[in-house]
Amino acid sequence: xxxxxxxxxxxxxxxxxxxxxxxxxxxxxxxxxxxxxxxxxxxxxxxxxxxxxxxxxxxxxxxxxxxxxxxxxxxxxxxxxxxxxxxxxxxxxxxxxxxxxxxxxxxxxxxxxxxxxxxxxxxxxxxxxxxxxxxxxxxxxxxxxxxxxxxxxxxxxxxxxxxxxxxxxxxxxxxxxxxxxxxxxxxxxxxxxxxxxxxxx
Numbered sequence: 001x002x003x004x005x006x007x008x009x010x011x012x013x014x015x016x017x018x019x020x021x022x023x024x025x026x027x028x029x030x031x032x033x034x035x036x037x038x039x040x041x042x043x044x045x046x047x048x049x050x051x052x053x054x055x056x057x058x059x060x061x062x063x064x065x066x067x068x069x070x071x072x073x074x075x076x077x078x079x080x081x082x083x084x085x086x087x088x089x090x091x092x093x094x095x096x097x098x099x100x101x102x103x104x105x106x107x108x109x110x111x112x113x114x115x116x117x118x119x120x121x122x123x124x125x126x127x128x129x130x131x132x133x134x135x136x137x138x139x140x141x142x143x144x145x146x147x148x149x150x151x152x153x154x155x156x157x158x159x160x161x162x163x164x165x166x167x168x169x170x171x172x173x174x175x176x177x178x179x180x181x182x183x184x185x186x187x188x189x190x191x192x193x194x195x196x197x198x199x200x201x
Contacts, residue, residue: 137171142189
């Protein structure tokens with residue numbers, strides 16, 4: 001990969017880590033039915049481009065609903081994650097499914113369905129909004145684990161590893177705030193052991 005592309009990716013991803021979630025002020029209450037997203041047969045980069053868009057779009061919707069700045073901050077980080085994946089798609093002349101797509105619009109039907117479900121859940125209460133944040137990061141980490149296990153491409157490994165680090169940071173932020181109100185987040189996609197390891201860091 002061209003040196004300029006590598007530098008661009010580094011700047012985009014590292015910049016996203018500065019957008020740390022601020023304290024939340026609500027509680028967790030609802031439990032969402034698990035909805036596993038099928039990714040078989042899809043290009044990993046293309047899929048992650050839309051999954052990062054899912055996170056960004058949901059957080060922006062929840063910010064608009066509740067006015068809690070944490071969602072806006074993390075949405076900005078998710079935009080930078082999208083940009084990082086988009087830069088690699090462009091470098092490889094791959095089709096970008098998120099290019100020019102409005103909020104809440106996805107080429108992947110499962111992600112479109114999940115967007116609607118998550119926004120509906122998060123709109124019920126601020127507590128549910130925080131739960132949705134944890135669910136999204138849980139799913140992101142799960143899918144990134146799958147793509148990391150399936151690739152030997154250096155650039156993809158670098159991208160997925162850094163996106164996973166960002167998702168783990170967001171997960172810690174959401175779970176910490178839930179615990180302030182006596183609520184415990186239970187892993188829905190990754191294992192309970194992996195969640196515990198993330199929260200200990």
